[in-house]
Amino acid sequence: MNMNGETLKTQVRQYVVDNLLMGANAAELRDADSFMESHVIDSVGVLELVSFLEKNFSIKVEDQEMLPENLDSLNGIARYLQRKLGARAGLAARLADKVASFGVMWTMLADDALVRCVAFTLA
Amino acid sequence: MLLHHFLERTAAWLPEKAALICEHGSHTYREVNERAERLAAVLAGRAVRRGDRVAVFMDNSAEAVIAMYAALKAGAVFMPVNPLSKSDKLAYMLNDARAAALITHSSLRRVWDPALEHAWSVHTCIVMNEDEIVPAAAPTEAPIDQDLASIIYTSGSTGEPKGVMLSHLNMVSALNSVSGYLGYREDDVILCVLPLAFDYGLYQVLMAFKAGATVVLERNFAFPLRILEIMARERVTVLPGVPTIFSLLVNLGNLAQYDLSALRTVTNTAAALSEEHIRKLRAAFPQATLYSMYGLTECKRVTYLPPEQLDIRPLSVGRGMPNEELWLVDEADRRMPNGSTGLLVIRGSHVMRGYWEKPAETAERLKPGPLPGESVLYSGDIFRTDAEGYLYFVGRKDDIIKSRGEKVSPREVENALYSLPGVLEAAVVGVPDPVLGEAVKAYVALAAGRHYSERDVIRHCLSKLESFMAPKYVQFVDSIPKTNTGKIRKLRLA
Numbered sequence: 001m002n003m004n005g006e007t008l009k010t011q012v013r014q015y016v017v018d019n020l021l022m023g024a025n026a027a028e029l030r031d032a033d034s035f036m037e038s039h040v041i042d043s044v045g046v047l048e049l050v051s052f053l054e055k056n057f058s059i060k061v062e063d064q065e066m067l068p069e070n071l072d073s074l075n076g077i078a079r080y081l082q083r084k085l086g087a088r089a090g091l092a093a094r095l096a097d098k099v100a101s102f103g104v105m106w107t108m109l110a111d112d113a114l115v116r117c118v119a120f121t122l123a
Numbered sequence: 124m125l126l127h128h129f130l131e132r133t134a135a136w137l138p139e140k141a142a143l144i145c146e147h148g149s150h151t152y153r154e155v156n157e158r159a160e161r162l163a164a165v166l167a168g169r170a171v172r173r174g175d176r177v178a179v180f181m182d183n184s185a186e187a188v189i190a191m192y193a194a195l196k197a198g199a200v201f202m203p204v205n206p207l208s209k210s211d212k213l214a215y216m217l218n219d220a221r222a223a224a225l226i227t228h229s230s231l232r233r234v235w236d237p238a239l240e241h242a243w244s245v246h247t248c249i250v251m252n253e254d255e256i257v258p259a260a261a262p263t264e265a266p267i268d269q270d271l272a273s274i275i276y277t278s279g280s281t282g283e284p285k286g287v288m289l290s291h292l293n294m295v296s297a298l299n300s301v302s303g304y305l306g307y308r309e310d311d312v313i314l315c316v317l318p319l320a321f322d323y324g325l326y327q328v329l330m331a332f333k334a335g336a337t338v339v340l341e342r343n344f345a346f347p348l349r350i351l352e353i354m355a356r357e358r359v360t361v362l363p364g365v366p367t368i369f370s371l372l373v374n375l376g377n378l379a380q381y382d383l384s385a386l387r388t389v390t391n392t393a394a395a396l397s398e399e400h401i402r403k404l405r406a407a408f409p410q411a412t413l414y415s416m417y418g419l420t421e422c423k424r425v426t427y428l429p430p431e432q433l434d435i436r437p438l439s440v441g442r443g444m445p446n447e448e449l450w451l452v453d454e455a456d457r458r459m460p461n462g463s464t465g466l467l468v469i470r471g472s473h474v475m476r477g478y479w480e481k482p483a484e485t486a487e488r489l490k491p492g493p494l495p496g497e498s499v500l501y502s503g504d505i506f507r508t509d510a511e512g513y514l515y516f517v518g519r520k521d522d523i524i525k526s527r528g529e530k531v532s533p534r535e536v537e538n539a540l541y542s543l544p545g546v547l548e549a550a551v552v553g554v555p556d557p558v559l560g561e562a563v564k565a566y567v568a569l570a571a572g573r574h575y576s577e578r579d580v581i582r583h584c585l586s587k588l589e590s591f592m593a594p595k596y597v598q599f600v601d602s603i604p605k606t607n608t609g610k611i612r613k614l615r616l617a
Binding site: 018019028036037038039041042046047063064066068071072 | 206207230231233234342343344345346347348349375376377527558559578581582590591
């Protein structure tokens with residue numbers, strides 16, 4: 001999955017507006033706004049946001065990543081997702097080299113589930 | 124003694140000590156007291172008088188604490204309002220209490236601005252981070268301890284929030300008893316992540332200011348690791364919480380990375396901890412004593428379990444605190460011996476003065492006590508006692524749901540559901556949830572041809588209600604089971 005920050009932000013913004021925005025005006029939500037300070041999300045909203053990110057982007061948000069710098073604004077989430085997805089893309093590339101050397105078709109590696117499965121095996 | 128005298132006394136005794144540590148810095152007792160004094164003079168200058176209600180609608184912050192003490196110093200009655208409240212509810216509370224003033228932040232403007240349009244009694248609005256605080260007149264008329272110090276709104280089974288009236292005497296009595304058995308000390312550093320609009324959050328400040336301790340005030344528990352960092356950095360000694368917070372905390376994988384060795388006391392309220400959580404908490408903080416407690420806004424605190432009893436009766440909420448008498452009664456109002464199950468009755472000077480302008484609801488809860496003119500509190504909760512008189516929570520007499528430690532009135536949620544076009548019938552119940560205690564579940568019957576998704580319904584509720592009241596689950600049904608008289612049968616639903 002290769003997405004730039006703007007695409008990620010649009011997806012997350014849509015989710016926040018559809019699901020978590022507590023009566024606030026969607027147009028007022030700026031990329032740098034703290035969700036907490038602007039009362040867009042409260043503490044339970046953060047847990048819901050995390051399960052959305054995990055499901056939608058096939059990532060695991062680790063305990064030590066549950067930090068305001070990663071999750072408290074659209075900008076923060078976009079940066080965090082780019083890091084997470086970038087790390088996974090690197091892993092997929094490493095894997096592709098190995099698989100290619102066995103002469104196996106590796107285009108199927110675009111499948112996230114398989115990448116995760118092999119990542120687990122490598123780890 | 125009046126509630127704010129503790130701050131004044133401590134400001135004279137320990138002027139340079141940190142009273143509050145907040146996101147943007149720390150505040151000494153001298154500063155908090157002086158800023159409250161100045162703000163009180165602003166209120167007095169704007170004709171806020173003894174007994175007038177002053178709503179404080181703010182996130183946990185030094186300004187929120189200063190606003191509450193300013194109201195008290197002006198002889199007024201402070202009304203803490205949960206910053207998660209929406210415009211309609213804020214307007215309801217301002218109107219119900221006929222508040223004279225609102226003290227708030229600009230970040231909540233989109234909530235309070237529309238509310239003020241419908242709140243005719245509010246003649247003064249102070250936006251703490253925008254308005255210049257220019258003292259205008261010294262407060263003239265000092266209250267006495269029979270006067271109200273605070274009105275705290277609580278959910279009721281009728282769906283209309285009720286204002287719990289607490290006098291200075293009520294609150295001073297409660298804080299003396301609670302801080303007495305918890306042993307709050309001058310060298311304590313107390314972490315408060317509970318909202319100040321929730322009475323146990325508020326009392327962290329009140330009790331700390333009596334002891335001369337320091338309160339680390341945080342907005343909420345949304346980012347547990349940040350809170351752990353703060354606990355380690357500030358050498359926090361006391362952690363008050365509710366089961367949802369402790370559940371998130373003990374399930375963090377990397378708890379052991381933080382140096383929390385200064386922690387000496389962990390206190391739980393709002394709902395009982397499970398045995399598993401008790402075990403995990405004690406394993407995580409072996410040096411800390413754990414207090415299980417039970418209370419209600421109507422008198423603040425009712426019981427605590429002395430920590431040495433935790434291994435003997437882990438599920439008990441304990442016995443009465445100092446300067447308080449408790450007993451159980453049966454349906455005919457007869458006192459029952461130890462080993463019985465019945466309704467809990469509470470006697471003490473911490474018992475509220477009633478619900479603001481709700482005589483019928485007040486009469487259900489406050490009934491004549493043993494002495495002429497005295498009232499005792501019927502908690503509405505059912506308990507059993509063991510042979511030694513320790514209490515165990517059995518259930519509520521009404522259908523109030525406890526989610527995240529907050530009271531949720533099914534009626535209030537149903538009212539919000541009925542305001543969604545096409546909702547024919549709605550019934551709200553609590554269902555067990557490992558983190559929330561109970562989760563709110565709504566059953567909804569829609570008019571023919573009307574379609575909503577579960578998220579549509581939840582989003583609608585979020586726009587009307589505090590987030591903890593919005594349903595976690597929505598189930599669409601053709602119709603809702605009813606009794607012969609047409610009343611919704613909730614037992615069939617849960």
